[in-house]
Amino acid sequence: MAINNFWIFSLTFQLLLLLHVSSESSWITDDASRRPSKFLEYAKSPEVFDWMVGIRRKLHENPELGFEEFETSKLIRSELDLMGVKYKYPVAVTGVVGYVGTGEPPFVALRADMDALPMQEDVEWEHKSKVPGKMHACGHDGHVAMLLGAAKILKEHHQDLQGTVVLIFQPAEEVFAGAKKMIEAGALKHVEAIFGIHLTNQVPLGKTASRAGSLLAGSGFFEAVITGKGGHAAIPHHTIDPVIAASSVVLSLQHLVSRETDPLDSKVVTVSKLHGGNAFNVIPDSITIGGTLRAFSGFSQLQERIKEVITKQATVNRCNASVNLKPNGKEPVPPTVNNMNLYKQFKNLVRDLLGEDSFVEVSPIMGGEDFSYFAEAIPGHFSFLGMQDETKSYASPHSSLYTVNEDALPYGAAIHASMAVRYLEDKASKGSDSPKDEL
Numbered sequence: 001m002a003i004n005n006f007w008i009f010s011l012t013f014q015l016l017l018l019l020h021v022s023s024e025s026s027w028i029t030d031d032a033s034r035r036p037s038k039f040l041e042y043a044k045s046p047e048v049f050d051w052m053v054g055i056r057r058k059l060h061e062n063p064e065l066g067f068e069e070f071e072t073s074k075l076i077r078s079e080l081d082l083m084g085v086k087y088k089y090p091v092a093v094t095g096v097v098g099y100v101g102t103g104e105p106p107f108v109a110l111r112a113d114m115d116a117l118p119m120q121e122d123v124e125w126e127h128k129s130k131v132p133g134k135m136h137a138c139g140h141d142g143h144v145a146m147l148l149g150a151a152k153i154l155k156e157h158h159q160d161l162q163g164t165v166v167l168i169f170q171p172a173e174e175v176f177a178g179a180k181k182m183i184e185a186g187a188l189k190h191v192e193a194i195f196g197i198h199l200t201n202q203v204p205l206g207k208t209a210s211r212a213g214s215l216l217a218g219s220g221f222f223e224a225v226i227t228g229k230g231g232h233a234a235i236p237h238h239t240i241d242p243v244i245a246a247s248s249v250v251l252s253l254q255h256l257v258s259r260e261t262d263p264l265d266s267k268v269v270t271v272s273k274l275h276g277g278n279a280f281n282v283i284p285d286s287i288t289i290g291g292t293l294r295a296f297s298g299f300s301q302l303q304e305r306i307k308e309v310i311t312k313q314a315t316v317n318r319c320n321a322s323v324n325l326k327p328n329g330k331e332p333v334p335p336t337v338n339n340m341n342l343y344k345q346f347k348n349l350v351r352d353l354l355g356e357d358s359f360v361e362v363s364p365i366m367g368g369e370d371f372s373y374f375a376e377a378i379p380g381h382f383s384f385l386g387m388q389d390e391t392k393s394y395a396s397p398h399s400s401l402y403t404v405n406e407d408a409l410p411y412g413a414a415i416h417a418s419m420a421v422r423y424l425e426d427k428a429s430k431g432s433d434s435p436k437d438e439l
């Protein structure tokens with residue numbers, strides 16, 4: 001009897017709890033699904049749209065290379081000042097980290113890159129690059145405008161924020177892995193998730209693309225000096241021949257992909273440079289080799305194996321080898337891996353915002369992105385925002401004919417802002433559970 005009573009009580013209690021939770025979550029869901037469209041309307045309003053376009057054009061006229069984004073950074077800071085958004089500066093030379101919301105956890109980050117490319121613009125238009133040999137040909141001018149747009153939207157709705165949105169404006173995406181320097185400088189302090197958006201000409205305007213797991217390849221370089229002891233080519237036993245050692249190294253490196261990699265997983269190890277020796281009858285002191293690696297998974301393990309194969313093969317052949325994984329300061333970029341939960345959140349959000357067919361599932365892409373450093377440190381999601389429309393054909397990134405479809409900017413701003421808001425809302429509705437990284 002007592003047991004029965006207990007069960008009835010317990011069941012009623014659980015039902016009450018269930019009702020309470022479900023009514024609360026449906027209230028949150030309704031509100032959350034209305035908000036993105038409001039954000040998009042606001043971002044498309046002439047007031048915000050023209051302002052974003054103005055910023056993007058100003059940046060386009062004055063492109064700055066990695067770690068030289070001083071004017072870009074200044075413009076960002078003056079806009080944040082006007083909005084009353086607090087920020088940290090400098091973070092990694094020119095980087096800016098803004099904060100909107102309660103100033104309390106949870107912290108969720110949105111990221112834009114600021115740097116241009118060392119190339120000449122060939123597009124003739126009113127706002128063509130004014131700096132010879134420098135151009136925003138990857139859309140980072142648009143990325144900054146979109147993130148400032150998001151800042152404006154978020155500031156406008158700051159009383160709705162159930163935590164803090166961290167706005168990361170990072171330098172040097174293209175060559176020097178500015179993202180890594182930003183992390184080292186503490187940009188991700190307290191941050192538990194991060195979102196990044198890249199404009200693309202491969203997807204129609206108003207649509208987005210991404211995938212769960214590996215989206216972009218890890219890419220890196222290596223250079224090695226293999227040292228022996230030179231001497232007469234006809235008296236080899238008085239020498240330590242680095243030519244033989246280097247030959248063994250080159251062949252052994254080929255086994256990393258052919259014998260140690262799942263054939264269904266894509267990896268590349270290429271030796272593309274081999275220098276040494278200058279005479280028919282002289283064994284040289286050393287040989288230099290160099291090349292590149294690409295991988296979607298096990299990138300750092302592949303780097304380690306490359307290093308190991310080179311040094312150990314050299315040792316077998318009585319030579320010494322030194323391996324440089326950052327030749328000429330070229331930073332390796334790990335693969336960009338999207339967190340499963342954030343991917344699902346993103347997909348749901350863009351469908352709410354832009355309709356069922358607004359999300360395109362893409363195959364992995366061999367290009368690299370230093371956003372990968374953020375997504376390696378904490379759960380992250382990187383996506384592409386389409387800008388292709390019927391009116392004209394948009395050139396691919398890093399082309400001297402590259403242009404940004406400015407109509408995409410409000411989409412970027414609204415997606416950024418609503419992703420952050422939804423992340424914080426989800427978090428608040430789930431309590432203090434930390435997000436599970438399913439990857």
Ligand SMILES: *[C@@H]1O[C@H](CO)[C@@H](O)[C@H](O)[C@H]1NC(C)=O
Pocket residue numbers: 227228229240318319320
């Ligand atoms: C390799 O390095 C060791 C330790 O520095 C040195 O003793 C040896 O002579 C070197 N061998 C060659 C072939 O340079």
Ligand SMILES: [Zn+2]
Pocket residue numbers: 137138174397398
């Ligand atoms: Zn680029």
Ligand SMILES: [Zn+2]
Pocket residue numbers: 138139140173198
């Ligand atoms: Zn880019």
